[in-house]
């Protein structure tokens with residue numbers, strides 16, 4: 396399928412209004428440094444590229460949010476989760492910030508931060524899309540990991556391995572300050588969720604994927620069919636008439652291209668395959684929001700710049716930069 400270069404987005408009132416939220420948060424996992432990613436991405440010129448090359452009107456408050464003011468003073472483990480109240484407070488706040496952009500019809504770009512922040516970005520986008528268009532959206536989750544552990548199935552207790560469980564309602568919690576704020580209108584449908592790039596899925600997660608009939612394309616599937624066919628199948632599953640939120644974990648890429656990330660797994664996507672996925676999603680004209688997460692510039696002195704560069708490239712491709 397070939398499409399026009401300047402795509403009129405199907406689900407946005409304007410093709411050039413973009414809201415940016417920079418999330419300097421690392422509490423969903425244990426390695427410091429992932430909070431520095433938004434600044435590294437911005438310093439490498441991402442916002443200027445969005446404005447000048449891609450001609451977006453960028454609405455950005457100029458801040459990398461660390462949310463220090465809403466972090467609880469005491470945050471003991473709860474149901475096996477590490478820092479449950481902190482991650483809950485931050486993602487709730489982010490949900491509001493993303494909702495604010497999305498409800499005004501802007502494309503929303505969220506720069507993480509670890510992948511726990513997708514709880515906020517996806518909840519906020521879904522709520523706005525429901526209100527604006529009365530629909531459920533699809534989520535394309537590009538990752539080496541499925542991030543669908545419930546607090547009970549997780550070995551690590553790290554919440555960046557759980558966002559999809561909370562977003563789909565497979566994990567639920569009544570306590571307001573521990574994800575009880577996630578309401579039905581913010582949740583996504585397991586039937587509209589598609590994974591690409593999986594290669595390190597926990598035993599409990601495999602069971603969850605199987606039992607819920609969740610569509611997932613592993614690296615094995617990509618080797619077997621090629622990335623072109625896999626994207627046809629993934630987008631075919633979602634269908635033409637559905638807004639899409641793309642959540643891109645940079646560890647989906649092989650460490651050769653993105654070494655500076657907290658949980659690298661060998662045998663991943665090439666740089667071109669990653670860009671290709673983003674381009675195919677851009678081509679649909681249905682993309683309404685994008686997360687780029689898990690870039691950790693402090694982990695690999697050598698590979699940090701390269702990882703940041705790969706991240707910027709994914710963002711530009713998802714916004715249509717490389718389509719002719």
Ligand SMILES: NC(=[NH2+])NCCC[C@H](N)C(=O)O
Nearest residue numbers: 510540544551553555556658
């Ligand atoms: N967003 C990520 N990088 N997630 C890695 C998750 C790893 C592992 N499955 C866990 O639950 O802890």
Ligand SMILES: [Mn+2]
Nearest residue numbers: 539540644646
């Ligand atoms: Mn991952």
Ligand SMILES: [Mn+2]
Nearest residue numbers: 510538542644
């Ligand atoms: Mn992830």
